[in-house]
Amino acid sequence: MPEWASCIARPPRINKIYGLEAHLCNVADNASMQDRGLLRDWMYLAGLLHDLGKARASWQRYIRGHGAGVNHAFLGSVLFFFLIQASRPPREYRRYLLLLCRDIADHHGALGDLEEQPPWIGGWQPQTLTEIDWIGVKAFLQRYAPAYAKFFPENYQTLQDELARMPRLWRKWVVTLPVVEDVNKAAYDALRIPTSRLIAADRFDAASIERDEGISMRDILPAQKRLSDYVSGRHDVTLQVGGTVMANYRDYAQREVLAQLQQSHSVVTTLQMPTGSGKTVVAMQYSLELMKTYGLKRIIYAAPYLSIVSQVAQSIREATPFEVLEQHHLALPDIDSASAYISADIGEGPLLTLESWQAPVVVTTFNQLFRALFPYSAQQSLRLVALEQAILIIDEPQIINPTTWNAFLLMLETACQSLNARSLLMSATVPPHHYAMLSEPITQVAAPLLSAEASRYRLRVEELPLDSVAVLESVQHRLRQQQSVAVIVNTIGDVARLYQVWKDMKQDFLVLTLHGAMHALHKRYQIQRITQALEKHEPLVVIATQTLEAGIDLSFDHILRARPVFPSVVQAAGRANRHGQGSQAEVVVFDYLRPDGRDSRAMVYRDVVARDETDRILTPGRSLLEHEVDAALRAYYHNVFERNNYTVALEKITQAASGRWSALAGLEPFGSSHVRESVFVPVSGSQECPDAWVDDETQQLLTHFDVTVGSLYQKFLDPRTYAGSFTERKRFLNLFGRFVTGVPFHALQTLTDADPNRRVQLLVNPSDYSTDLGFAAWFLNEKLEEMVLL
Known part of the structure; x- marks a missing residue:
């Protein structure tokens, strides 16, 4: 068996060894840094143990390229539960600890329920305990978690006997958990902040992702000046096209709502303004004021459709000096770290660089925001930590399906309260919030109505x-x-x-x-x-x-x-x-x-x-x-x-808090929809003008990465593409995503090779993509009921 000190966490590179102990300590430090007291101790221990199964001899052979992959998450899960129960924690924290144990077992896959069967059973292999340097493990725990190391057995046989008792004790803890009935407490318990902190710490360290510090106080005044100039320019443009009445109304309405917004102290505020009256500008002005008042550091702007995301991102770039990250993968899927769809050498997968929301301003879709609040997989939860000290701007929330509206509002409020964040929901048509069982009143701000004479x-x-x-x-x-x-x-x-x-x-x-x-x-x-x-x-x-x-x-x-x-x-x-x-x-x-x-x-x-x-x-x-x-x-x-007050979704929150996370996992903003698959489309214009769609920015990126549209997909598959910095990875994936869209699974079988080892497929025949209709013509020949592909 390998000595503990020689174990690695991921494949070595030239002049670089990624030691397992260093990885575990980094994750423990970063996952627990926001907690205090017992919660910090427990999260720290979870970080130390989450990848301990990688110390197995079979896993060490695999990561060095000499064997097949093996499950490793189950071992950290059972060791965490063993050490925690031995410390006799307060009974009221059992649910939290069971979920953390579940998170360790699930940190490379779907988030599971608290069931009578322990989460480590499915991956357990009898020979596991014989493959590990337990003397080294105990020494490791004595260095970094001495309060728990004292419970660790002196010999292998005692450890084996103790772990054999854990399933019975797990069942006892699970079946005696009280049911959570209060929906506000349930929302707090169901919010996967501990999960997110553990997963983010693991993924960030494994993929060398840099934590963005956000917007500093010194950046705010220059941003406000630039935004003011932008507003003045837009006003002049409206006057030039003969819209004097509307230009004057916008100025008046914006002043009125900003004055009201600055009086709001709620974590969630709604803003109702007529379309075309400058909601986005008002939201940015309000966000900068919130940053000055509360020390907030990041703006996250969520919109329903990709077309809005791209336009809003461009507007914010023009109106402010901030870096703007568009996070929607342009229909690229979430990738589990367990997926080796490109190469094991890339570890967590390149799309992780876009999922982490590490930028001063993030513009994303409702789908991505819902995945943060209602994650199906561990990977989807990691961006929840980016909401810490953030301002969430929710544009056009009325498009959210009424069946999920109340659950979304309650979890949004809970996230803001828990993470010192603020949220602004804005539209011409903001739905009511009276049935969402919120713990504090929402401040409602509305612009003055247009007069009859000004009706457009x-x-x-x-x-x-x-x-x-x-x-x-x-x-x-x-x-x-x-x-x-x-x-x-x-x-x-x-x-x-x-x-x-x-x-x-x-x-x-x-x-x-x-x-x-x-x-x-x-x-x-x-x-x-x-x-x-x-x-x-x-x-x-x-x-x-x-x-x-x-x-x-x-x-x-x-x-x-x-x-x-x-x-x-x-x-x-x-x-x-x-x-x-x-x-x-x-x-x-x-x-x-x-x-x-x-x-x-x-x-x-x-x-x-x-x-x-x-x-x-x-x-x-x-x-x-x-x-x-x-x-x-x-x-x-x-x-x-x-x-129909749509409170059924609130019952899902209480179920999730009581242990059945599957009741809430994967909640969709638009209700159930057809599964779509990602396809790379190597088309950038018509036959007469093949590069008509390639704008200057895209051409600069193609030149920077020395690729053509035709060779871009192969570069995406090449592991060497992801050897550069975090910034370079973001830039490449932003370029690649501009040529990706989503299609129904049935279409995938017709349009691509449907390679099961590739999560983004290549369009085989570019002529199947119409320069007039895109993939819309496919629907003419299908009886599949259609949903809008957002």
Whole structure:
């Protein structure tokens, strides 16, 4: 067996040995640094033991390239439980200690429940105890955890006998745990902060990830000055396009809400402002003030759609001097450290560098934020520590499914309270929070309403359903009166159907599409083309999914919206005449019928109550001006939450706190959705202009890494790519992710080789990716019910 001192934690490199003892001590120090007293002692011990199974002779042979991989996490789990129970901890801490023991066993996989069977049983191998230098282990514990080393047996046989008793004692602890009934205490117990600290400490040390110090106090005043200049520039632009009324309203509204926000002392605050009135700017101004007041250090901005993430990230880069990390992998999946999808030499996997949220400003998606609060795997929990002393800006929260809304709010409040963080939820349509069982009141801030004279649009409901031909005929008619029309439908397949009908009709007006089955550079290019056409006042039609509804700063003369639920209608209307220049826009809601006679609405909006209350408001022929929409929206939310207050998810929190984490694990912001798989698309333009989508920044990155779009995937697979610094890894993965999008599993079998050893597949035939539609055409030939790929 290997001597303890010679054991390594990961493969050696030139002139560098990664000793196991050093790794365990680093993890113990970093995982426990935020705790005090007994909690610190226990977390420190967990860090010392979490990878102790790597001292096995078989694992040491494996890491040196001389054998197959073996399980190692189970041993640290049983040793932790053995030493902890021997110390006779206070009974009220048993649940915490059982979960920490469970975390050690699960730190390379899914987070499990507290069951009567101990977590180490599944990985236990009889020969394990004979493979380890126990004299060295005991000496190690005597150096770093003497209070627990005294319980360690003097000989191997006694240790074997003691560990054999542990399953019975584990069952006794589990079955005598009291049920957690108070939902606020349950939220605190269910928040996986200890898990996150342990996993982050392990992954950061293994992958040499540097902890970002965030935004310092000396950076705030220059940032405020730059932000102020940015706001002034935007005001001037609005005046230039004839939006004097809206420019004046924005200035007034922003002053009013900032004054109210500065009076808020709640950990969670809501901000309701009309679309196009500058919520993002207000959020950044408020965040900088919070940093001055509370010493907060990081801004985390979460939005529902990737298209919003990219646009917001760019706006923050222009408005502030801060480094901005876009963390969404652009549809790249989470990678467990157990996955050797590239090479064991890279240890934790390169995508870890994007998951850690180590940047002054992080712009991410709701999916990623939910994975922090409701992690399914240990890997997903690690970013929770980045919320420490952070400001969370939640943009367009009304898009979160009502069934998960209350659970999200409660866990968000608990995270803010536990991690000295603050949160701002902002939208034109903030849902109610009265059923979330929050422990303290939320401060609600609302901008002054627009006057009737300043209403930018009229909302009208069509009398009869429309099929694809009728929609395009209506568009053609509108183009004679207005220069830009947006058609927003509910699924990607509907985008493709309408686009195909337009081609069949051989109309000469420009049609552009936008949806979630396009990779990031393609979306960005489409948005640029849309923006240019709008600025030049050219006739334009955009056919899009909900990705056009929220956050994207585009303004149309006319909008056709396939019937969704009412908050989505309000968000879509926010793209109509945003600057209030010219004549009043019209937003038309219609029932869209596919060729087979079905309406795809229920495929996306599955809440029957929400659909029913929408239909009570949006009756055929009804018409509302913008200033009347706010009252209708309040009525909608009141009725929806009166009929179903969505407290079932709160019961999942109490179940998770009582030990059944699986009840809460993997909670999704948009409800259940179809599994999507990641595909690298080596396409960056049309055949006539193959690099049209490659912007200057992307070209600089391609040049920096000496790759072409065609060779980028092979470089992604090459372990040598990840030998550089943390910053270089982030830059490369940011580049790679610009060419990745998500597709349903069925499509993966058709479009790629579906190599099970690769978590990001390569598109085999680039011609399968349309420069007009991305992967949307695939849906035309499938009967799979569709969800928006966010």
